Every structure is written in structure tokens, then in C-alpha cells.
Amino acid sequence: xxxxxxxxxxxxxxxxxxxxxxxxxxxxxxxxxxxxxxxxxxxxxxxxxxxxxxxxxxxxxxxxxxxxxxxxxxxxxxxxxxxxxxxxxxxxxxxxxxxxxxxxxxxxxxxxxxxxxxxxxxxxxxxxxxxxxxxxxxxxxxxxxxxxxxxxxxxxxxxxxxxxxxxxxxxxxxxxxxxxxxxxxxxxxxxxxxxxxxxxxxxxxxxxxxxxxxxxxxxxxxxxxxxxxxxxxxxxxxxxxxxxxxxxxxxxxxxxxxxxxxxx
Amino acid sequence: xxxxxxxxxxxxxxxxxxxxxxxxxxxxxxxxxxxxxxxxxxxxxxxxxxxxxxxxxxxxxxxxxxxxxxxxxxxxxxxxxxxxxxxxxxxxxxxxxxxxxxxxxxxxxxxxxxxxxxxxxxxxxxxxxxxxxxxxxxxxxxxxxxxxxxxxxxxxxxxxxxxxxxxxxxxxxxxxxxxxxxxxxxxxxxxxxxxxxxxxxxxxxxxxxxxxxxxxxxxxxxxxxxxxxxxxxxxxxxxxxxxxxxxxxxxxxxxxxxxx
Numbered sequence: 172x173x174x175x176x177x178x179x180x181x182x183x184x185x186x187x188x189x190x191x192x193x194x195x196x197x198x199x200x201x202x203x204x205x206x207x208x209x210x211x212x213x214x215x216x217x218x219x220x221x222x223x224x225x226x227x228x229x230x231x232x233x234x235x236x237x238x239x240x241x242x243x244x245x246x247x248x249x250x251x252x253x254x255x256x257x258x259x260x261x262x263x264x265x266x267x268x269x270x271x272x273x274x275x276x277x278x279x280x281x282x283x284x285x286x287x288x289x290x291x292x293x294x295x296x297x298x299x300x301x302x303x304x305x306x307x308x309x310x311x312x313x314x315x316x317x318x319x320x321x322x323x324x325x326x327x328x329x330x331x332x333x334x335x336x337x338x339x340x341x342x343x344x345x346x347x348x349x350x351x352x353x354x355x356x357x358x359x360x361x362x363x364x365x366x367x368x369x370x371x372x373x374x375x376x377x378x379x380x381x382x383x384x385x386x387x388x389x390x391x392x393x394x395x396x397x398x399x400x401x402x403x404x405x406x407x408x409x410x411x412x413x414x415x416x417x418x419x420x421x422x423x424x425x426x427x428x429x430x431x432x433x434x435x
Numbered sequence: 436x437x438x439x440x441x442x443x444x445x446x447x448x449x450x451x452x453x454x455x456x457x458x459x460x461x462x463x464x465x466x467x468x469x470x471x472x473x474x475x476x477x478x479x480x481x482x483x484x485x486x487x488x489x490x491x492x493x494x495x496x497x498x499x500x501x502x503x504x505x506x507x508x509x510x511x512x513x514x515x516x517x518x519x520x521x522x523x524x525x526x527x528x529x530x531x532x533x534x535x536x537x538x539x540x541x542x543x544x545x546x547x548x549x550x551x552x553x554x555x556x557x558x559x560x561x562x563x564x565x566x567x568x569x570x571x572x573x574x575x576x577x578x579x580x581x582x583x584x585x586x587x588x589x590x591x592x593x594x595x596x597x598x599x600x601x602x603x604x605x606x607x608x609x610x611x612x613x614x615x616x617x618x619x620x621x622x623x624x625x626x627x628x629x630x631x632x633x634x635x636x637x638x639x640x641x642x643x644x645x646x647x648x649x650x651x652x653x654x655x656x657x658x659x660x661x662x663x664x665x666x667x668x669x670x671x672x673x674x675x676x677x678x679x680x681x682x683x684x685x686x687x688x689x690x691x692x693x694x695x
Binding site for chain 1: 469470564567568570572592596597598599600601602605611612615624625
């Protein structure tokens with residue numbers, strides 16, 4: 172019989188396997204034109220009080236100069252029962268790249284729900300906060316491109332607020348603004364919440380000046396502060412607007428409010 | 436008969452000589468889509484009080500060349516949902532096959548609760564996000580139109596980055612610049628959806644298709660339009676733009692040979 176083809180894999184190649192792996196190093200550099208991130212704009216803000224924490228965020232979602240939608244929440248209840256998170260006492264706010272924000276929220280929510288199944292008790296904010304840090308740090312080399320703020324009530328019944336960078340560095344704070352208008356809102360908060368650059372009248376000049384001491388604010392004041400911060404941010408930042416979503420966490424649960432903002 | 440299945444279907448060495456494997460390089464790295472090749476332009480959609488209207492033209496462009504003029508970019512899914520595709524057409528065809536296999540699987544497993552628009556949007560958004568996270572994106576911008584679990588109108592988008600959002604009106608690509616302002620005049624917020632009839636929604640979407648044809652160079656006057664309601668999907672794939680007015684062209688000054 173005439174010689175039929177050998178059917179053997181070619182020399183030097185990886186063969187006819189279905190999954191091919193590169194065997195030769197590629198010469199030169201390859202250019203990627205795909206960038207996996209975008210900025211969806213918007214701003215968030217959190218303030219903790221003596222027995223409550225308020226988280227707020229505008230509801231505009233942008234892509235460049237386009238508005239994707241006027242209602243895309245950046246605040247998410249974490250834990251609790253079912254898809255509506257009934258009975259939850261923790262809120263996560265994420266701003267930055269919305270797709271990563273949603274993925275992060277779903278991961279944390281699942282973990283907090285699994286925690287309750289496995290331990291028979293709800294997770295504390297402190298534990299949840301540290302877990303969130305680990306989730307972010309785990310993706311250190313392909314980060315979730317978000318600034319997260321986590322709010323809740325701590326074990327002493329005090330308002331708790333944690334803020335994060337995209338790779339998981341975190342700290343507990345009294346107040347924090349994040350996102351597009353963070354640089355506009357944060358100095359206002361420093362002045363009005365932590366009373367920075369405010370001194371006791373008549374306490375003298377120079378080194379004699381007595382700095383005003385910051386104390387936890389009542390809830391009404393904080394809500395007004397948040398609304399003022401956002402109405403002002405809307406005036407000066409194009410990516411902020413449309414609506415203001417607020418979540419107020421107390422020992423009795425989470426209250427949610429919505430205030431329209433300018434849509435221009 | 437050759438006993439090596441790997442060699443089946445290949446040219447016989449004794450007839451053609453041994454195959455030159457350099458013609459079919461398999462030992463390089465897998466290539467990912469780095470830019471779209473054959474593309475579809477805008478998809479526009481709007482909710483109305485008992486459903487959603489969605490439309491896209493039938494053109495697939497190869498750069499600035501109008502390459503394929505009969506490409507259907509609206510896809511029906513299990514008679515309840517319509518997916519509109521903007522962006523790369525080959526990735527659209529991949530997603531089409533993916534949705535077909537999903538539909539077949541669903542039909543075998545459960546018959547009581549078919550996937551609704553909301554379910555399908557979640558699924559597609561996760562596919563898109565997974566692919567972008569693998570640095571192997573599906574170069575599309577999808578609009579998913581239909582009804583949610585409570586039979587309320589549902590309209591949402593998912594893009595190549597996995598970004599998702601929902602709005603009473605949505606438009607991809609050029610439509611985001613040209614169609615959205617027109618659509619938002621009729622449907623400024625979620626509350627206004629209740630006040631808009633099917634006829635109004637269809638009319639405004641057709642108007643948008645016309646404006647897009649006037650000003651988007653990669654568009655065409657043949658388009659598909661679908662209306663999704665509780666009693667099913669009405670999909671028309673061979674519509675032609677009507678009542679075009681080129682009167683404005685007379686007044687345009689300053690282009691080409693026209694100097695004064």
C-alpha cells in the first residue's frame with residue numbers, strides 16, 4: 172500500500188491538542204488597545220454620629236460627557252435576608268468604575284450572608300470592614316477600581332464608618348467624601364464636622380487660639396449637611412446630579428430617602 | 436482508512452505532499468479582540484406603559500464601508516425578550532449562539548418559569564464582565580428589552596466593560612448623542628413611562644431612527660423594530676424609514692463646492 176500520511180503531529184509544535192499553549196516567546200512587545208476600566212462619575216459621602224451613620228450618594232451614572240442614566244444607586248444594603256436585604260444593618264457605598272462596584276457589592280453581600288449561615292449570628296461592622304479590605308487587597312494586581320465606604324452600627328451601638336482605597340487600605344473615620352466631587356466636599360466636611368480651622372472666639376491670637384472641639388452631631392444637622400454638600404457639588408461638578416440617595420443606619424434598621432437634585 | 440483521528444479531514448500526504456504547518460500557526464498565543472472589525476451602529480429603545488420598543492438598523496459596516504446591508508441586530512429570546520446589539524458583529528454572532536444554547540438548555544430543564552428580560556440581562560452582564568476581566572472582551576453594547584418578574588417594562592444595558600444601567604430610554608453609540616435627547620423629551624423619568632402609549636413610543640423611536648440616518652454616517656434607512664408586551668414580541672426586520680425630509684439640505688451652506 173502506498174505510504175499514507177503519518178498522522179503524527181508536526182515537529183516542533185505542540186501537536187493537535189485542543190488547547191494550544193504558546194511554546195515560543197513572542198518577539199517584541201504587544202500593544203493592548205483595550206482598557207478594562209472606565210469612570211462612571213458621581214460622588215458619595217458618609218458621616219457617623221453618636222448612634223447612627225449616614226451614607227449618601229448621587230444617582231447619576233456617566234460615561235464621558237454622556238449621562239447613562241439618572242437613577243443608578245451607589246448605595247447597597249449588605250447582608251440581611253433575601254435579595255431585598257431585609258433586616259440589614261450594614262451599608263456599602265461604591266463610587267468609581269460601576270461594574271467593579273457591582274461585582275464588589277455582590278461578593279461582600281454573599282460573604283456576609285454566608286457568615287450568618289455558618290456562625291448563626293450577624294457579622295459585626297468591624298469584621299465586615301476587615302473582610303472588605305481583604306477582598307480588595309486580594310485583587311491587588313487587577314484592582315476593583317472603586318472608592319468604597321462602609322457604614323453601620325458598632326458593638327457599642329455607636330455609628331461606625333470605614334473608608335477604603337481601591338487596593339484595600341482602610342481606616343475608621345467620622346466622615347469621608349469619595350468620588351468625583353470628593354475634593355469639593357471633603358474640605359467642607361473637615362470644617363463643618365471636624366470643626367477644622369474653627370477656634371473659640373476670644374481665646375487669643377497665634378498659639379493662644381483654642382481650637383473648637385468636634386463632637387458627634389445630631390442626626391438632623393448631619394442630614395442638612397449632606398444635602399448642602401451635594402447641592403453645592405452639583406453646581407460645580409458636571410458628573411454629579413440628578414438625585415440624592417441617603418441611607419440612615421440606626422439600631423432599628425436602615426431608613427432610605429431620595430431627594431431630587433438638579434438634572435443639568 | 437487512517438486510524439489517527441487527528442489526521443482526518445486533512446489533505447493526504449501521498450497525494451499532496453506533507454502539509455506545511457507554517458500555513459496554520461497554532462503555536463502562537465491566542466489572539467483576543469483588540470478592536471472591533473465589522474460593526475453595527477446605534478440601538479435605540481424606550482419604555483411605554485405596557486412594554487418596550489427597541490430598534491436598530493440592518494447595516495454592518497467594515498470601517499467606513501457599508502459592507503453588509505441585511506444584518507439583523509435585534510434578537511428575540513424565548514418570545515419574551517429582545518436583545519439589541521451594537522458593536523462588533525462577529526461577537527454578536529457568538530452571543531447569538533450562546534443565547535441559543537442557553538435557550539435550548541432552559542427548554543429542557545424548566546418550563547414553568549422561563550427567563551425574563553431581567554434574568555437575561557443579569558446573565559449577559561456577567562458574561563460581558565467575565566470576558567472583560569479576562570482581557571478578552573466581547574466588543575458590544577447590548578440593550579435588553581422586555582418585562583421583569585412582575586410583568587413591568589424592563590430595559591437595561593450591558594457593555595464590553597460589564598457596566599450595567601437601566602433607564603426609561605436607552606441608546607447605544609451615536610444614539611447616545613442624537614437619540615437620547617429626543618427620547619428623554621418624551622420620557623424624562625420613570626414616572627412618565629405610565630403616561631406614554633405604545634403608539635407614542637413607536638413614533639418617537641422611528642423619529643430617532645430617522646435623525647440617526649440623517650446624521651450618522653454609519654447608518655442605513657432599513658431597520659428592525661420590535662415591540663415587547665405581555666402577550667409577546669412583535670418583531671419587524673424589514674422596515675424602511677418613512678417621511679424623510681431632505682428640505683433642510685437646501686439650506687446648508689459652506690460644504691464642498693458650495694462656497695457662498
